Amino acid sequence: MLSTLQDEKQDPRVKRTRSLILNAFMEILPEKGFQSVSVQDITEKAGINRATFYAHFPDKYALLDHSISQMFRQEIEKRMLDACHYSDENLKTLIVTVCEFVSNANSHCKPSSLQFESLVEAQVKNQLQGLLQVWLEQDDSDVDAKTAATAASWAIYGLVLQWSHDKNKKKPSAEKFADQVLPLIAVNLRLAQPA
């Protein structure tokens, strides 16, 4: 399921234990939800001693943060968004990716909680911002890449969250939604002038 991160030589026990923790966490999350899962729950499921958990992660929040980061990065890599340049088509794919990711995160972790959602948010926004900034810097335009990437990544996330919380029967598909908001985002990516 979750592949190991570090390709360099690592003590096999460390890799094994870390993998046990991550796998146990991903199994238990849909059952219990993030808020009510405890470190004790996770370590029981993983079959390791609770004190060992703290050698790998400072707390369950760090574990969630790491898991989200890894999963979202996989979604980006799967679509090769990290290896392409800025275009409206790629921006649309990015927005759809975020839609799908947020929807999946919320439906596989019931009941959701504020802390869960804010960690998902922080992680996804961070990666969005990094990616958009790289895209813009490759583009050789005179836009302030950092400012543009910040405004756009935050706006994307805000809009996606609103879309994902939409209980309306007429809620558009992720594709249609992305088409609708694309102009709004694209203009941010063009308008930020260097100070």
Next chain:
Amino acid sequence: MLSTLQDEKQDPRVKRTRSLILNAFMEILPEKGFQSVSVQDITEKAGINRATFYAHFPDKYALLDHSISQMFRQEIEKRMLDACHYSDENLKTLIVTVCEFVSNANSHCKPSSLQFESLVEAQVKNQLQGLLQVWLEQDDSDVDAKTAATAASWAIYGLVLQWSHDKNKKKPSAEKFADQVLPLIAVNLRLAQPA
């Protein structure tokens, strides 16, 4: 310091205890920082029993959320931003307000923590979004107020946060910063078309 919220008839003990909690919290926060302050600390400072705290707030996070909400609302009301209409001038004032609020929050609560910052963020964004939506709905244009307010409030917060974390010697003042990002935000508030 903190005024009571409920103007309707409320048991004086409830008001008194609540006020003790809020005041104690605001006193202890700059000393200890949010992360290391405990409910026990707060109730000791307030001179009430710990179990009583839970009759008023489910946890310290809810207490922080409530405090931020109230303080930010006061900042909005102080500048009468809740009683005016949308204009570039008022939008600029709003951005400056957020800058000042975020700067003050971060400097009066050292060491800051992720959870503190994400609660400040959630609360400020929420109020920003509400206010911008009201402004746009009053404006009688054909823009999708909700979408525009979402994109803009998130972009404002993202940009302000980046500004507030800027360690650069040449960091612009809040006023100058607001001038710089105003075009970026303003265009969001004009571009969201009804679906």
Next chain:
DNA sequence: TGTTCTAAACAACAGATGTTGTGTAGTTTA
């Protein structure tokens, strides 16, 4: 293969959270 190093198990502890039932005190009502 034996030695050294490192990760994990284990038990125990202190501190904090969240809850509960009972008694006390303050407020409201008739």
Next chain:
DNA sequence: TAAACTACACAACATCTGTTGTTTAGAACA
């Protein structure tokens, strides 16, 4: 003004977190 209602104090409890020192077991090294 007494009775009824409600908020708070209090003590106790279970659960969880984070930490620590010691022992055991696995991995790396010579």
